[in-house]
Amino acid sequence: MGRSPLASHVLCRDSGFEDFRERLNDLFYPADVTPLSGPETPGGELRGTRTEHITVGLMTFGQRTRVDPGRTPSHYHVNVVLRGAIEAATGRQEMVATAGDAMVFTPTQQHRLLSCEGGARHLGVKIDRSLVEGELQALLGRPLQAPLEFAFDFDLTSPHGRSWRNTLDLLLTESDSTDGLIGRPAVQPHFERLLVSGLLLAQQHNYTEALLSPRPPAYPRTVRKAVDLIEGRPETPFTVGDLAQAAGVSARRLQEGFREHLGVTPMTYLRNVRLDRAHADLRTGGIGVAQAAHQWGFSHLSRFSAAYRRRFGEAPSETLGTAGDAP
Numbered sequence: 001m002g003r004s005p006l007a008s009h010v011l012c013r014d015s016g017f018e019d020f021r022e023r024l025n026d027l028f029y030p031a032d033v034t035p036l037s038g039p040e041t042p043g044g045e046l047r048g049t050r051t052e053h054i055t056v057g058l059m060t061f062g063q064r065t066r067v068d069p070g071r072t073p074s075h076y077h078v079n080v081v082l083r084g085a086i087e088a089a090t091g092r093q094e095m096v097a098t099a100g101d102a103m104v105f106t107p108t109q110q111h112r113l114l115s116c117e118g119g120a121r122h123l124g125v126k127i128d129r130s131l132v133e134g135e136l137q138a139l140l141g142r143p144l145q146a147p148l149e150f151a152f153d154f155d156l157t158s159p160h161g162r163s164w165r166n167t168l169d170l171l172l173t174e175s176d177s178t179d180g181l182i183g184r185p186a187v188q189p190h191f192e193r194l195l196v197s198g199l200l201l202a203q204q205h206n207y208t209e210a211l212l213s214p215r216p217p218a219y220p221r222t223v224r225k226a227v228d229l230i231e232g233r234p235e236t237p238f239t240v241g242d243l244a245q246a247a248g249v250s251a252r253r254l255q256e257g258f259r260e261h262l263g264v265t266p267m268t269y270l271r272n273v274r275l276d277r278a279h280a281d282l283r284t285g286g287i288g289v290a291q292a293a294h295q296w297g298f299s300h301l302s303r304f305s306a307a308y309r310r311r312f313g314e315a316p317s318e319t320l321g322t323a324g325d326a327p
Contacts (some may be wrong), residue, residue, distance in 0.1 A: 006047035006058045017043035027057050031069035038108040049175045053192050060121040067113040073314040074322045076127045077105040084120030088113050093150045093152045098269040102154035104203055108147050135196045145264045151204040160202035167198045198292025222247040224259040233296045240266055275311050285321030
């Protein structure tokens, strides 16, 4: 970009470390932001802005700094290094990123910026998990049957990587424009979805093969009948026999149809739909964990919690009320 990104959105500059830390946490969310050269040295400069589902911040570190937000179960993150070196980790993976490098952090993994050297600058992009996974479901034409997991190292020199970076630059340019279209409610969702769909197509993840392969034919009538029944009444204690009878086929044939077209068994599909409904209810904060489990057909709370953690990377209690968190 010709102009420095987010020039119209400076949140702090040449201030003390405490102010830098406070502003950074206000923009994203509470994190352990630690000065590695002493608390009396400068914190750096921070710029940032938000749309409904995306937060973008430009961080320039005044000294060597560690940033540890832990796991961020409600958001995906992309960091693009513009200057200097940043040592980062997600789960058990580590990398040292320099200018032009990027990395993607997944909600189910703990991620950390182990060391951002003094003078290092990077763009941090925080994206609501609901937007990313909703867009992936729309692209696939079916519900997700496992959590979306991105590869860590994001190659911005590839054709698709360059295209995604151009989309990010467009969002930044629009954010700096007083009369930019991104500020209009009718247009903003299109910018958000363009950035997210580009990320899903540009960066490797566990659904890449399914996303890029030719779309399979529509579900056969028998599978569609069972899916519609599950989606309509997931709290019902269906058995495979119940679903097979409703679909008009044998239980074995229904199992084969689900595996062929959805990659899971009918009962796994039912459990995932129940978990998704419970997750949506817990995010609003209007329902407790035990009530959500019982309401969506889980009779054993411990089994519900274990299955929930496997699907969403967090305990049910950690989800409570997160729909009201600042973006």
